[in-house]
Amino acid sequence: MDKHDDISKAYNQMDKPEPGKHLDSAILRAARDELQKAKKDQRSDFWQQWLRPLSTVAALGVCLVVVLQVMNNAPVAPGVEKLAGESAATESADLATVRRPAASTVDEIVVNTRRQAEALQEAPMAAAPSFADELVVVTARKADPDPIMNTEPAENALTAWNDGTRPAPEVWLAGIEAWVGDMDQNIIDQELAKLQRAYPDFMAQDADRILMYENLPTDETAPAGSLDMKTMLMELPEDTDVIASAWAWAAGINQLDEDGDEKRADAEAEKYLRIYPDPAP
Amino acid sequence: MLPEMAAELTDTALMLRYCGGDMSAFETLYARHRGPLFRFVLRQLNNPQLTEDVFQEIWAKVIRSRAQYRPTAKFTTYLYSIARNSVIDQYRKADRAADVSVPQDGDMPEPEATTDDPLQTAHQAELGATLTAALQALPQEQLEAFLLKEESGLSLEEIGSVTGVSRETVKSRLRYALNKLRTCLPTPAEIRMDD
Numbered sequence: 001m002d003k004h005d006d007i008s009k010a011y012n013q014m015d016k017p018e019p020g021k022h023l024d025s026a027i028l029r030a031a032r033d034e035l036q037k038a039k040k041d042q043r044s045d046f047w048q049q050w051l052r053p054l055s056t057v058a059a060l061g062v063c064l065v066v067v068l069q070v071m072n073n074a075p076v077a078p079g080v081e082k083l084a085g086e087s088a089a090t091e092s093a094d095l096a097t098v099r100r101p102a103a104s105t106v107d108e109i110v111v112n113t114r115r116q117a118e119a120l121q122e123a124p125m126a127a128a129p130s131f132a133d134e135l136v137v138v139t140a141r142k143a144d145p146d147p148i149m150n151t152e153p154a155e156n157a158l159t160a161w162n163d164g165t166r167p168a169p170e171v172w173l174a175g176i177e178a179w180v181g182d183m184d185q186n187i188i189d190q191e192l193a194k195l196q197r198a199y200p201d202f203m204a205q206d207a208d209r210i211l212m213y214e215n216l217p218t219d220e221t222a223p224a225g226s227l228d229m230k231t232m233l234m235e236l237p238e239d240t241d242v243i244a245s246a247w248a249w250a251a252g253i254n255q256l257d258e259d260g261d262e263k264r265a266d267a268e269a270e271k272y273l274r275i276y277p278d279p280a281p
Numbered sequence: 282m283l284p285e286m287a288a289e290l291t292d293t294a295l296m297l298r299y300c301g302g303d304m305s306a307f308e309t310l311y312a313r314h315r316g317p318l319f320r321f322v323l324r325q326l327n328n329p330q331l332t333e334d335v336f337q338e339i340w341a342k343v344i345r346s347r348a349q350y351r352p353t354a355k356f357t358t359y360l361y362s363i364a365r366n367s368v369i370d371q372y373r374k375a376d377r378a379a380d381v382s383v384p385q386d387g388d389m390p391e392p393e394a395t396t397d398d399p400l401q402t403a404h405q406a407e408l409g410a411t412l413t414a415a416l417q418a419l420p421q422e423q424l425e426a427f428l429l430k431e432e433s434g435l436s437l438e439e440i441g442s443v444t445g446v447s448r449e450t451v452k453s454r455l456r457y458a459l460n461k462l463r464t465c466l467p468t469p470a471e472i473r474m475d476d
Contacts, residue, residue: 007462011431014409017323018316023333027340031299031307034344039302 169195169202189247249276292356300347310356311340317432318364324416324428325368335371339364354442361433361443365425372421408466415465423458426451 176191195202249272256265290298290306292313298306318339323332342363350359416424422444429440441451 007459007466008431010408010412010466013405014412016316017320017329019319019333019336023337024311024315027311027337027344028308030341031311031344032304034347035299035302035304038348 169199172198173202185248192247293352296347296350296356297352300350307344314357314360317434318360321361321364321428321432322368324413324432325421325424326371327417331371335364335367339367342367355435355439357433357435358439358442361429361435365443411465411467412462415462418465419458419461423454423461426454427458427462430455 172191172195176188176195179188179191249268253265253268253272256262256268290309292310295306295310299310319332319336322335322339323329326332326335339360343360416427419427425444426440429435429443433440435443437448437451437455441448444451446454
């Protein structure tokens with residue numbers, strides 16, 4: 001080690017060249033620049049990593065907002081607005097407070113507009129609140145494009161009536177007629193009474209049709225054991241608990257009148273009025 | 282970080298701090314190693330201009346590869362491994378005899394006077410020139426081992442790690458180098474006769 005120490009000592013006594021200051025400043029500047037570049041890269045990496053997910057979320061959010069906006073603030077068709085304006089003056093005070101239901105799709109708005117245009121041509125409809133028909137048509141569209149011939153609109157109409165709305169008379173009557181033979185007669189009678197109260201003029205025009213009850217069994221076609229309205233009317237004792245429905249009874253009375261049996265018709269009419277004082281068909 | 286605090290930290294800790302964005306840590310680290318590293322390169326290349334380029338390249342590599350730096354060994358080992366590879370690259374780029382010339386007068390930095398005694402100064406200058414010539418005469422492996430020992434302060438094992446040889450090989454290279462240098466240097470008797 002002495003040998004090494006000697007050489008080491010001699011080496012350390014040599015001059016000790018060092019890098020110039022320009023070299024120092026260049027290297028330190030490079031080190032500083034590298035740090036700043038790294039910070040920029042970090043920011044860039046952050047955006048590269050999150051830009052796509054953030055964009056997707058933002059786009060979905062905008063779509064969701066637009067859909068919700070369309071659903072909550074669907075524009076009302078011009079025809080509907082016009083009818084609403086015209087009918088507002090004739091609405092009853094109770095119905096005036098009922099809120100207009102919003103149409104949920106464009107198809108519904110189109111159907112509503114068509115129905116409103118048809119309704120404007122019908123005098124009885126002028127008295128009805130405009131939005132009642134709209135509600136019935138909207139619900140009927142899902143089952144059948146022709147609400148008049150479908151039974152479901154009437155059911156919906158009943159529901160609508162209970163909710164404070166009023167369906168179109170044709171739709172209402174079509175549903176009631178479809179119930180004849182299947183539904184409890186009391187319910188049918190109640191619906192007819194409600195229909196008449198709501199649309200007295202319409203009921204007067206279609207009274208014959210309403211009272212015909214073509215699908216009721218007759219003497220010739222009725223199977224054994226089924227109800228015959230004329231026999232029922234004549235053979236029912238006055239103190240019986242079984243009574244005919246208002247409309248069937250009225251039809252039977254009319255039939256007696258047409259047959260020339262005015263005496264029995266008057267007697268049945270008197271009984272009828274005792275049982276059904278209001279309304280009288 | 283305060284400079285006083287940085288001075289107490291190890292090289293590895295300073296490098297890690299620089300990796301974390303602490304510029305003052307790098308300044309301290311650079312101040313520690315700039316001189317020895319510069320001489321390590323200069324004594325091998327014997328060309329100040331080329332040495333400056335290689336020196337700058339070495340630190341540029343340290344700066345660029347800071348993200349990949351892992352404190353698995355001493356920072357000095359890491360630094361001198363880079364330096365050694367850079368010097369070897371220079372050897373490969375050009376033939377040493379052709380491109381890495383023996384420094385002429387004025388090429389090497391002027392030695393600083395370490396004493397006021399003109400005789401002693403002259404003697405040191407003569408000794409330095411003799412030793413420089415002796416170093417240049419050493420084989421590359423022996424010169425490398427000698428410079429790593431003198432400038433970096435690495436142990437034999439660490440020098441072996443830098444150069445990729447065993448501790449015994451390093452020891453052997455050092456012994457050969459010292460013997461050759463000793464034959465070139467004047468003996469104490471010769472020095473006394475000169476005086």
